[in-house]
Amino acid sequence: MERPDIYIASVGTALPGDPVDNATLVRRFRLPAVWEQWIDAFVGTRSRHFSMDLDTGRTLHTLADLGEAAGRRALDTAGVPVEDIDLVVMASASPDMLMPATVNVIADRLGINGVPTYQLQSGCTGAVQALDVACQMMLSGRHQTVLVIGGDSCAKHLDLGMNLADMSPHMQVNVMLFGDGAGAAVLTTRALADTPVLxxxxxxxxxxxxxxxxxxxxxxxxxxxxxxxxxxxxxxxxxxxxxxxxxxxxxxxxxxxxxxxxxxxxxxxxxxxxxxxxxxxxxxxxxxxxxxxxxxxxxxxxxxxxxxxxxxxxxxxxxxxxxxxxxxxxxxxxxxxxxxxxxxxxxxxx
Missing domain, CATH: 3.40.47.10 (Thiolase/Chalcone synthase)
Structure with a gap:
């Protein structure tokens, strides 16, 4: 049997709030000013987005918020009604809670029901794992149109009162590296003109x-x-x-x-x-x-x-x-x- 093509009908993404540059990060964690240049040179990342207010510690966006926004954008861009989605797969290293699974909260908000849902716990390769699971299930012939989501909200683990300057480099570098965000893709085996294939x-x-x-x-x-x-x-x-x-x-x-x-x-x-x-x-x-x-x-x-x-x-x-x-x-x-x-x-x- 010939392997069907899997089309990437659309992609949607979501970022929380305004970008936080290195100077802001250095001031917020009371680090020496020279750290701004250190982050530029050693990490090479200029800014990131956080789901929390760095002044108050209040959570402004949950991972479900970001995943819902990304998923809705992907569905709208593809012009696919939620009734056509017959599988949802999500990957995250930082779900909102142990239960209910964040994928199910997002599916509920999008109006998706009566379909299999899976949430994978993994780090930087998790989104590719989610794509792999989706593709394998689509190649079985049982699923035709799938929503794949990947996202993380690491800022909720930041302790705004910590003295970062006295912590080990292992902790310091994590604060500089990560940002919050979510993405989603609509995959389908229905042949679409002028559409990339996975x-x-x-x-x-x-x-x-x-x-x-x-x-x-x-x-x-x-x-x-x-x-x-x-x-x-x-x-x-x-x-x-x-x-x-x-x-x-x-x-x-x-x-x-x-x-x-x-x-x-x-x-x-x-x-x-x-x-x-x-x-x-x-x-x-x-x-x-x-x-x-x-x-x-x-x-x-x-x-x-x-x-x-x-x-x-x-x-x-x-x-x-x-x-x-x-x-x-x-x-x-x-x-x-x-x-x-x-x-x-x-x-x-x-």
Whole structure:
């Protein structure tokens, strides 16, 4: 049986509030002014968006708020009624609560009901995992039009009273790296003219016998006073491993599709930080492809990242163009990727 094409009918994204630049972050956490230059040089991210008011600590947007906004934009752009959605898959490392699952809150708000819903708990490769799950279920023939959501709201874990200057570099760098946001895509097996196709999606665990590169602890009432920092990031290990893992993911996708580097029109690299993105791009060595990066302006939005990148390229792709996106997750070392192509010609069927 011939594999059906999976079309990316639309993408929608959402960011909370105004951008927070490095100078604002330095002032808010009472850091020496020289830190502004340190963030620019060491992290390479200029701004990010937070779901909380940094002055009061009040939550302004939940992850469900952001996911609903992104999902609604994707549905509206695709012109797809909610009644046509027959599966919802979401990825997040920071759901609003353990239960109910944030995916179900979003589905309820969008008016989606009576369909399977899945929520995946993962870091930077979670959105690609969600795309993979959606694609596998669509290829089974049981689902035709799917809403895939990815998003994170990490700011709710910030302690505005902490003395960041006295904390370890593991904690300091996390405050600088991450921003909040959500994205969504409508996928369909219904043939659409002038619409990019998701050619491949894959994820691979590479963490056997390796220490995690990132740990985020989850505290309950009984252990919330446990000593130690809630988040640790082995940035040196990530610097050493991420470029090579990204190159492996690119090689695997190219080999599977029988594509060549020089045939790529767009490269969507991992978005840990501006500095790391540049290092990864040097390692990928795809000089003919246009780099699509958003991390310098919106920070590392974790599971929202691929949707912001796709949102930027999809309107500009012309028939015959190809793009590859790569994700790397340090928590237990996962590499992932996806390939998009705009077919040279396709009849529209509605």
């Amino acid at each position: 050619r491949r999606v894959f994820t691979r665990l590479q963490g056997r016998g390796r220490e995690p590169g990132q740990i985020v602890r989850w505290y309950g009432l009984a252990d919330r006073e446990t000593p130690g920092e809630p988040v640790t990031e082995d940035f040196k290990a990530i610097e050493n491993s991420a470029p090579g893992m990204a190159a492996e993911a690119l090689h695997d996708l190219l080999a599977d599709l029988d594509w060549k580097k020089e045939e790529l029109d767009y490269i969507l690299p991992p978005q840990l930080s501006g500095r790391m993105t540049r290092r990864v791009l040097d390692h990928l060595d795809v000089p003919g492809a246009e780099e699509i990066s958003r991390v310098e302006e919106i920070g590392n939005t974790v599971n929202a990242i691929p949707f912001f990148q796709l949102e930027q390229i999809l309107p500009d792709m012309v028939p015959g163009e190809r793009a590859i996106g790569i994700s790397v997750e340090a928590s237990k070392w996962i590499k992932a990727g996806y390939a998009v192509e705009k077919p040279a010609s396709k009849l529209e069927v509605r």
